[in-house]
Amino acid sequence: MENKKVLIVDDQNGIRILLMEVFGSEGYNTFQAPNGKIALEIVNNDKPDLVLLDMKIPGMDGLEILKHIKEIDPDIKVIMMTAYGELDMIKEATDLGALMHFTKPFDIDEMRVAVNMQLRNDTANKCS
Template sequence: MREKKILIVDDQYGIRILLFEVLGKEGYTTFQAANGKKALEIVEKESPDLVILDMKIPGMDGIEILKHIKKINKDIKVIMMTAYGELDMIKEATQLGASTHFTKPFDIDELRLAVSKQLVS
């Protein structure tokens, strides 16, 4: 069985590194991107199994990135992260195919569990 690939998309360096390290220790191959352009390049090149995507990213927002990801490969699972209670955006993200979402600050163990659940199904 090949290693599952996860892409972490967040403009906050600290969150990217935290998730990169935690998920790397879980045995996943992890990639990271600070913006939409880089994220989509990685999606096209690496075809990750799961993308952890921040809703608020300068330039291209999470919804826009999500639409592009699903256009490239509708089977890629996406977990959205948001620092704000933007329920309308979360609702839209879910309609566009996001599997679940987390509000920052999130519980790292809950996120790890959600990731492993997404990658089993």
Template sequence: MKDKKVLIVDDQYGIRVLLFEVFGKEGYQTFQAANGKQALEIVTGDSPDLVILDMKIPGMDGLEILKEIKKIAPETKVIMMTAYGELDMIKEATELGALTHFTKPFDIDELRAAVNKQLAC
């Protein structure tokens, strides 16, 4: 488990830092990106095992980023986060390969459990 890599993609600094700390303490090698360009550079260069991806990111939205991640590294697991009840976007994200989604504000323990479960496989 210690060699697993987690990438957090969110334009909100506070959420990135919180999740970075939480998953770092879990023993994961953790990366963070504030936008799609940074996220895709990390996916290409560091091959994270799992990406926690916000749905609403300025410039390139979560669905576009998800599509690109799946092109670069189809085996990468993705968990979506959304602050809105965008059921159509969530449905599309699932069809594109996202495993699950969390609505903000999310329960950090539930998110931690979901990540641990996915990376234990």
């Protein structure tokens, strides 16, 4: 089974490093992007299985990035990260195809479990 790819998109370097460590140790190939432009280049070139996407990114915001990801490949799973209770944005993200969201500061174990569930279910579905 080839390693699943996880892309972490956040303008905060500390969060990217933390999540790369967590998901790298879970056996995933991890990619990181500090902004939408780089994130979409990675989506185009590396086709990640799942994207952890921050809602508030300078320049192209999370919703805009999400729209582009889904245009490139509707099967890529996206989990949003948000620092505020932006319910309207969260609703819009869900309408655009995001699976769920985590509010910062998030529980890293909860996120790890959610990502594993999404990516391992995926494998189980494909094998059956």
